[in-house]
Amino acid sequence: MDNRQIVIRSLPEGRLAEQNFALRTEAAPVPGEGEVLCRTLALTVGAGQRAGLQGSASYAGAPRAGVVMGGSGVARVEASNADAISVGDLVTCQTGWQDYSAHAAKAVQGVARDGDPAHHLGVYGTNGLTAYFGLFDLGAPQASETVVVSAAAGSVGHLVGQMAKISGCRTVGVTGSDAKCQRLTDELGFDAAVNHRSPDFRHQFRDACADGIGIYFDNTGGDILGGALRRMKRGGRIVCCGVVSQYDTSNPAPGPRGVPGLLINNRVRMEGFLVFDYAERYGEARAKMKGWVESGELKPVQDEFHGLEEAPRAFVDLLAGGNVGTRIVRIADS
Numbered sequence: 001m002d003n004r005q006i007v008i009r010s011l012p013e014g015r016l017a018e019q020n021f022a023l024r025t026e027a028a029p030v031p032g033e034g035e036v037l038c039r040t041l042a043l044t045v046g047a048g049q050r051a052g053l054q055g056s057a058s059y060a061g062a063p064r065a066g067v068v069m070g071g072s073g074v075a076r077v078e079a080s081n082a083d084a085i086s087v088g089d090l091v092t093c094q095t096g097w098q099d100y101s102a103h104a105a106k107a108v109q110g111v112a113r114d115g116d117p118a119h120h121l122g123v124y125g126t127n128g129l130t131a132y133f134g135l136f137d138l139g140a141p142q143a144s145e146t147v148v149v150s151a152a153a154g155s156v157g158h159l160v161g162q163m164a165k166i167s168g169c170r171t172v173g174v175t176g177s178d179a180k181c182q183r184l185t186d187e188l189g190f191d192a193a194v195n196h197r198s199p200d201f202r203h204q205f206r207d208a209c210a211d212g213i214g215i216y217f218d219n220t221g222g223d224i225l226g227g228a229l230r231r232m233k234r235g236g237r238i239v240c241c242g243v244v245s246q247y248d249t250s251n252p253a254p255g256p257r258g259v260p261g262l263l264i265n266n267r268v269r270m271e272g273f274l275v276f277d278y279a280e281r282y283g284e285a286r287a288k289m290k291g292w293v294e295s296g297e298l299k300p301v302q303d304e305f306h307g308l309e310e311a312p313r314a315f316v317d318l319l320a321g322g323n324v325g326t327r328i329v330r331i332a333d334s
Contacts, residue, residue, distance in 0.1 A: 036080045235266075
């Protein structure tokens with residue numbers, strides 16, 4: 001049985017390109033004792049994977065060429081040597097960018113068959129969990145506060161903004177096009193949205209946050225973080241989730257000016273986190289989000305590419321701001 005794989009042909013110098021990847025075919029792995037063979041149905045592609053190739057994500061290990069590109073997927077069990085897992089079960093795991101992968105039973109997590117399996121990579125996967133714990137545990141939103149979300153049309157940001165609205169907050173999204181701004185306000189309930197590529201961004205951002213920012217959920221770093229720092233209210237919270245503006249480069253810019261002075265003067269708490277630290281509470285978050293999805297209060301968005309060979313293009317396009325919601329690459333029918 002053939003196993004198509006997307007491997008890292010070369011580590012990027014500067015911006016990521018499709019040419020940094022290559023397609024190869026090898027024999028599918030054979031599961032050992034206590035292992036399962038998984039057929040990848042769908043992959044998720046996220047900006048954080050670029051940090052892994054850059055070497056700035058400590059949890060991803062040192063980047064290297066010649067290996068299968070890593071990533072999370074939802075898969076169907078094709079063969080099982082584990083008592084608790086049956087052929088045909090759906091699971092999520094670190095499939096990597098390939099058709100087949102073998103895993104120890106403890107390394108896969110079973111998922112329900114109801115609804116779209118790809119939701120377990122988005123709203124019920126790392127993206128939704130990151131949004132949930134970042135906002136509620138670090139941001140601690142209070143009704144009527146202004147919550148600003150950067151990369152607000154992205155896989156995490158579009159969920160953060162909606163959860164803030166559920167909490168009674170006023171939500172402002174920062175994104176990269178007028179069309180995305182319109183989707184945020186018209187479809188997802190954001191109170192305001194600002195295009196950071198607009199020549200009048202600074203004034204528009206100031207006007208959207210005229211009463212100050214209570215919580216800034218930062219997915220970008222860079223100039224947007226710098227602008228938010230200057231508009232934080234006393235006692236505000238900055239949730240540091242990602243630095244997408246600095247990922248797709250070999251020369252990341254330094255942090256914004258004003259730290260720590262602005263934090264001290266306004267008693268602002270600025271804190272980073274990794275979602276993996278909350279693993280014991282994933283069930284709590286998923287149950288809450290499922291209730292919101294079923295009630296229509298939370299609308300998970302995903303955009304899709306089809307075919308394993310399209311994964312590099314989907315990744316490069318995402319880094320250029322092409323996605324709205326969670327980017328999914330469909331590999332096989334469920």
